[in-house]
Amino acid sequence: MKSIAYIALVSLLVLKIIFMSCFVFKTESNNLFFAKNAIASENKNVSDAIKASPIIAEENKQDNLPFILKQKAELKARQEELKLQQEELAAVKDDINKKIEQLTRLREEIKLDFAKKDTIDAQKIKHLIKAYSTMKPQTAAELIGKLDNDFAVELLSQMKGEAVGTILSYIDKDKAAKITVSLAGK
Structure with missing residues (x-):
């Protein structure tokens, strides 16, 4: 039985090869064989x-x-x-x-120019410090009391401690407290 199946399979393969070669020959794809x-x-x-x-x-x-x-x-x-x-x-x-x-x-x-301005400003501040330091404490306190807090702090921070203490004693208590807090922050 197996041998009959093998023979049938081989026969089918041979027939397939023959048909394919005929097909190739007819479609003129056989140029490969005649290179x-x-x-x-x-x-x-x-x-x-x-x-x-x-x-x-x-x-x-x-x-x-x-x-x-x-x-x-x-x-x-x-x-x-x-x-x-x-x-x-x-x-x-x-x-x-x-x-x-x-x-x-x-x-x-x-x-x-900024360096010159800073130098001039520093000289002016030194001059003011010297002027406020030589004034009577009550007069200096009146003038400093009228100044802006930041400018007053800048002046007082560069003055001697004794002069600052004396001047602050004559300034309004609320303003003196604010200036003192700012001086401590510097």
């Missing part, structure tokens, strides 16, 4: 093409000459355009560098 002919025909076409190529190449050179000249002109124009852009960029870069230098100089001048 020598295809290669030989290609060789003839290649040799003919080589013989004809100088003429075609010469014709192509003449046909392409206007195109090549146009491309060359466009390339030259593009190069000129790029050169102009580079020059413009260089000019802009120089302008930016000059402005940076100007701004740097201006910043240094501003720093110097």
Whole structure:
């Protein structure tokens, strides 16, 4: 029984192979089997093409000459355009560098002006401290009582402790308390 099944299976495979080969032959897909002919025909076409190529190449050179000249002109124009852009960029870069230098100089001048102002303010504060220190405590207390708390704290923080204590004793108690708290915070 097994042998009959094997024979039937082999027979089916053989029939399938035969039908497939007929099908391939009919659909002219058999060029794979006749590759020598295809290669030989290609060789003839290649040799003919080589013989004809100088003429075609010469014709192509003449046909392409206007195109090549146009491309060359466009390339030259593009190069000129790029050169102009580079020059413009260089000019802009120089302008930016000059402005940076100007701004740097201006910043240094501003720093110097602030330093001078701070020095002048410090000298004025020292002068006021000296003036308030030499005044009678009651007069200094009246004047300091009328000042802004922050400015009063700045003045009193740079005065000697004895003078500050005496002056604070003559200032309004609420304002004296606020000034004392601010002095302790410094």
